Amino acid sequence: MGIFNLFKKTKKDILQTPVNFEVLHTDIHSHLIPGIDDGARTMEDSIALIKEMSKLGYKKLITTPHIMNDYYKNTPEIILSGLDKVRNEIAKQNIDIQIEAAAEYMLDDGFEKKMKDGKLLTFGDNYILFEMSYLTEYPRLSEVIFNLQMEDYKVVLAHPERYTYWHHNFEKYKELTDRGVYLQLNINSLTGWYSHGSKVIAEKLINRNMISLLGSDLHNDKYLEELQKSRFEPSLQKAIDNCTILNDSL
Numbered sequence: 001m002g003i004f005n006l007f008k009k010t011k012k013d014i015l016q017t018p019v020n021f022e023v024l025h026t027d028i029h030s031h032l033i034p035g036i037d038d039g040a041r042t043m044e045d046s047i048a049l050i051k052e053m054s055k056l057g058y059k060k061l062i063t064t065p066h067i068m069n070d071y072y073k074n075t076p077e078i079i080l081s082g083l084d085k086v087r088n089e090i091a092k093q094n095i096d097i098q099i100e101a102a103a104e105y106m107l108d109d110g111f112e113k114k115m116k117d118g119k120l121l122t123f124g125d126n127y128i129l130f131e132m133s134y135l136t137e138y139p140r141l142s143e144v145i146f147n148l149q150m151e152d153y154k155v156v157l158a159h160p161e162r163y164t165y166w167h168h169n170f171e172k173y174k175e176l177t178d179r180g181v182y183l184q185l186n187i188n189s190l191t192g193w194y195s196h197g198s199k200v201i202a203e204k205l206i207n208r209n210m211i212s213l214l215g216s217d218l219h220n221d222k223y224l225e226e227l228q229k230s231r232f233e234p235s236l237q238k239a240i241d242n243c244t245i246l247n248d249s250l
């Protein structure tokens with residue numbers, strides 16, 4: 001092998017046949033309602049992304065706009081009315097894909113208030129998707145999970161591999177799965193797109209069968225391009241083969 005090939009992927013490192021996302025049936029994490037968060041900006045963007053997801057094999061998209069206290073003050077009403085518009089456009093253009101909406105809730109003070117008010121957007125059989133700050137663990141994480149489970153929510157943590165403050169504390173992940181929290185991996189983490197550390201943790205979570213859901217976290221065409229590449233990752237195939245992945249039940 002010449003020096004220039006040293007950093008190239010060898011045949012062994014990539015799948016010869018890319019994963020067809022038809023095996024997952026459903027994507028459960030994306031930002032496809034135009035103009036309400038940092039995802040699709042216009043209906044044209046949104047429809048272009050949806051068409052590409054259909055080409056990749058997905059049959060259903062559960063899109064999950066951000067709901068945050070500070071940046072994206074979305075409500076179930078805003079999200080569902082956006083969903084209606086996207087659905088109308090999908091029907092008009094005869095695109096063969098189903099779309100539903102839930103939300104990606106940021107764990108912040110506002111979240112606990114929303115919980116008390118009792119109107120949280122969920123998907124499937126009462127699954128709720130939440131994320132945390134990338135800077136620091138939410139101090140009341142444990143209580144919030146407990147309270148949600150007491151209310152019969154199935155708690156899903158978005159992209160656990162992206163919280164760098166846990167990268168050297170793998171026990172945290174075990175604690176969560178032991179408590180019945182579902183871990184949703186971002187498929188694009190598998191190429192190392194977010195960071196090398198996220199890729200390492202993602203693979204470790206897959207190797208220990210700790211992943212329950214796979215998500216694209218699609219925001220724009222950059223994410224889409226990476227998703228197309230990620231289909232060649234052997235670790236994606238491994239997640240599908242070895243983990244108990246719930247996407248196709250949704």
Ligand SMILES: [Fe+2]
Nearest residue numbers: 029030104217
């Ligand atoms: Fe997201």
